Amino acid sequence: MTCPLCNVTDYFYKNSLFSLIFVDDIPGYIRLITNAHVKEFSDLSDQEAVEITLAVKKIEKILLKHTNADKINIASLGNMVPHLHIHIIPRFKNDPWWPGATFCEKTRDFTYPQIDLEKIKEEIIKSLG
Ligand SMILES: [Zn+2]
Numbered sequence: 001m002t003c004p005l006c007n008v009t010d011y012f013y014k015n016s017l018f019s020l021i022f023v024d025d026i027p028g029y030i031r032l033i034t035n036a037h038v039k040e041f042s043d044l045s046d047q048e049a050v051e052i053t054l055a056v057k058k059i060e061k062i063l064l065k066h067t068n069a070d071k072i073n074i075a076s077l078g079n080m081v082p083h084l085h086i087h088i089i090p091r092f093k094n095d096p097w098w099p100g101a102t103f104c105e106k107t108r109d110f111t112y113p114q115i116d117l118e119k120i121k122e123e124i125i126k127s128l129g
Pocket of ligand 1 (some may be wrong): 003004005006036037040082083
């Protein structure tokens with residue numbers, strides 16, 4: 001079985017532990033994917049877990065600043081692809097799924113505000129080093 005997350009190439013940032021990609025469905029939606037094919041968060045070493053947690057925290061802050069989102073959702077499921085990845089998703093009170101998860105069915109149409117992905121990318125790269 002080939003894992004679609006083991007060979008991600010369309011990332012905008014990569015370090016020794018994880019890579020980051022923009023997910024097209026929602027502007028500002030970022031997926032953090034571990035380089036190692038591990039299934040659970042607890043498969044990481046303590047140091048790796050801390051590093052990823054702090055990275056997610058930084059990304060959340062940058063997304064809040066540049067999207068004016070009402071909420072940032074952070075989710076790790078992996079039911080479909082058992083390779084650890086974390087969804088970091090800007091949410092708006094009138095977005096198609098609010099207040100449900102974005103994995104639910106859409107309940108309304110929504111026009112996203114203008115979001116500068118280049119600026120977000122730039123700031124994340126600077127912030128994570
Ligand atoms: Zn994998």
